[in-house]
Amino acid sequence: MCGAVRFTARDVPATCGVCHCEMCRRWTGSALIEVSVPTENVTWEDETYLGRFASSHWAERGFCTRCGTGLFFRVTMEGEWFGSTELPIGVFDDPNGFEIAHQIFIDHKPDSFAYSGQETHTLLTRAECVAKFSVLDEDAPVG
Structure with a gap:
């Protein structure tokens, strides 16, 4: 928001995903709409104001x-999601042109949210995410 932290991302895919888990909703104030970029393809120009939690x-x-401003989500544990950085599309200078490919924790999506083209998205519930990704714990907060 203030411009103190800037980045360059290479080979950014045209598709993005949406996470409706409780932690992402609280972090963003909405759903996390993100694009997954290999971590080595993201270069931070100046890390002076880059914090990690x-x-x-x-x-x-x-x-x-x-x-x-929230800048990224990254899995730090070796496994299925390791090696990529999830960048909220709102941190790009031009957030246009991304197409939603999937939504996860769809059973936690607020009923007022509606995304066009949802019939073509891969939709996973919390239980399906826990079953698919071994890093997740059924009862623990996500991410």
Whole structure:
């Protein structure tokens, strides 16, 4: 928001995902709409104001220590999700052109949210996410 932290991302996919888990909703104030980029393809220009918060035993969230803007979500534990950085599309200078490919924790989506093209999205409930990704614990907060 303040511009103190800037990044360059290479080979950014045209598709994005939406996470409706409780932690992402609280972190963003809405759903996390993110694009997954290999971590080595994200370069931070100046890390002076780049903060990191261990939001679980297996993941971290990055933010600007100057204004508080959420900048990324990253799995830190080796496994299925390791090696990519999830960047909220709102942190891109131009957030246009992304197409939603999947939504996770769909059973936690507020009933007022509706995304166009949902019939083509892969939709996973919390239980399906827990079953698919071994890093998740059935009862623990996510991410």
